[in-house]
Amino acid sequence: MELLKWVHNNKSRDRNYKKEKLVGFEEKEMKEVYDFHKSLPGYKATPLVELDNLAKYYGVKKVWLKDESKRFGLNAFKVLGGSYAIxxxxxxxxxxxxxxxxxxxxxSDEIKKQLGDVTFVTATDGNHGRGVAWVANKLRQKSVVYMPKGSAQMRFDAIAREGADVTITDLNYDDAVRLANKGAQEHGWIMVQDTAWDGYEEIPLWIMQGYSTIINEIVEQLEATKEEKPTHVFLQAGVGSFAGAVQGYLAHLYGDDRPITIICEPHGANCIYKSMEANDGKPHNVTGDLTTIMAGLACGEPNTISWKILRDNSDFSVSCDDQVAARGMRILSSPLGTDTRVISGESGAVGLGLFSILAEKKEEYAELMKELKIDENSRILCISTEGDTDVEGYKNVVWNGAHPNK
Incomplete structure (x- = not known):
């Protein structure tokens, strides 16, 4: 299978294309999200790492990496969405x-008394479920978590330690979501799922809004160092909730002057790529086992809210072989010169991996690089959404060289 497949979404910059109204990412709502997260115990902005030696090596002005492995000691960003939605x-x-x-x-005891007992339910590959379980545990409430087949034992154990009733099913991610929804309907549980479908969009939008804290922090961190905003942002996508949230807020903040956005997905679960490739404005699903090392992106059905945002505002969609993520993991683990080392998991590193391949294989991807307009003045932002949430998988890639560059 080829290393990369890509599609240029020309509609996003076409002034004659009628976009759907962007709602949910206004300043008032984003401030509410940010203030709530700042009230959580142990809140601290995650690092925005400057990879200046890597930028020099690849001939661009800046490379930044937002390191979400430092989020609340949970090794991933997902708690931002689950906590705000709950x-x-x-x-x-x-x-x-x-x-x-x-x-x-x-x-507080007073609020617990008013609420009584509440059970939150979700399906997850690990990070989102752990965030939901963490919040439920803090609230002295219950959580039920379903995981797709093949989920890592370390991720299962991390969720179980938060007090959740957690099960690894024999289903793929999308069917595990349906199982969680069935449980919610039968038992009166509250479904806290980071994807949306017709009839279930309110809580998923709240989850997406929760992710906006990442961009709020980045904006403040860049202002503190008097840096210009990024020209290019690489965003990984599963169902598209994270990518859609970041894209939505960037579109609201900067309008037509927003950065060029590149959506990254694994070949085995590239539903956003398939949807953009179809070019009919509709979301398209990927079925089957959704096989990829990028467990957090192994989702075959786009979030209905996110899809519209990405369709109308993102510039490129790139489907990647697993070796792209593996390469990103190794680069971040072995930094150049004085650059900071970042431990990034499979789903966290694909954006940096993709940028590195494009920068090194400029001739092979000359057409794409020309359309991306990456040059010596480019300022690149990648967001590492997780650390080594599966230590054995991380070691297999970084230590043992699994999924080597070809």
Whole structure:
């Protein structure tokens, strides 16, 4: 199979193309999200790592990497979405404004008494489920988590340690989502799922809004160092919730002056790529086992909210062989010169891996590089969404050389 497959989404910059109205990412909502996250115990902005030697090596002006392995000690960004969505759901249940419910109030005896017992349910490859379980545990509530077949034992154990009732199923991710939804309907559990479909879009939008804290932090970190905004942003996608959230907020902040955005997916689960390739404006699913080392991106059905945002605002979609992610992991683990070492998992490293391949194989991908407009003035942003959430898998790639460059 070829290393990369790509499609240029010309609609995103076409002034004659009628986009759907972008809702949910206005300043007021994003401030509410940010203030809520700052109220969580142990909140601290994750590092925005400057890879200046790597930038010089590849002939660009800047390379930044946002390191989400430092998020609340959970080794991944997903808790940002689950925590805000649960907080928002509870605020509505209690009839209160979010500003009245910082986290120390939500976990109080008084609020627990008002709420009674609540069970939150979700399906996950690991990171999202751990975030939901962590929040439920802090709230002294219950959580039920279903994982797709082949899920790593380390990810299972991490969720179980948060007190969740967790099961590795014999289903792929999308069928595990359906199983969780069935449980919610039968038992009255609250479904906290980071994908959306017709009839289930409110909580997924809250989850996406929760991810906006990443961009808020980046904007503040760049302002603190008086840096210009990125010209190019590489965003990994599974169902597209993370990518759609970041893209939506970038579109709201910068409008037509937003960075060029490149969506990255594994060949084995490239539903956003397939949807953009079809060029009919509709989401398209990928079925089967969704085989890839990028477990967090092994999703075959696009989030209905995210798809519209990505369709209308993202510039490129690239489907990647697993070796692209493996390469990114190794580069970040073995930095050049004084650049900071970053431990990035399979789903976290694909964006940096893709950039490195394009920068090194300029002649092979000359057409794509020309359309991307990457040159000596480019400022590249990648977001590592997870650390080594599967230590054995990480060692197999970084130590043992699994999925070598070809």
């Amino acid at each position: 907080g928002k759901y509870l605020s509505q249940k209690l009839g209160k404004d979010m500003s009245e419910l910082p986290f120390n109030v939500l976990i």
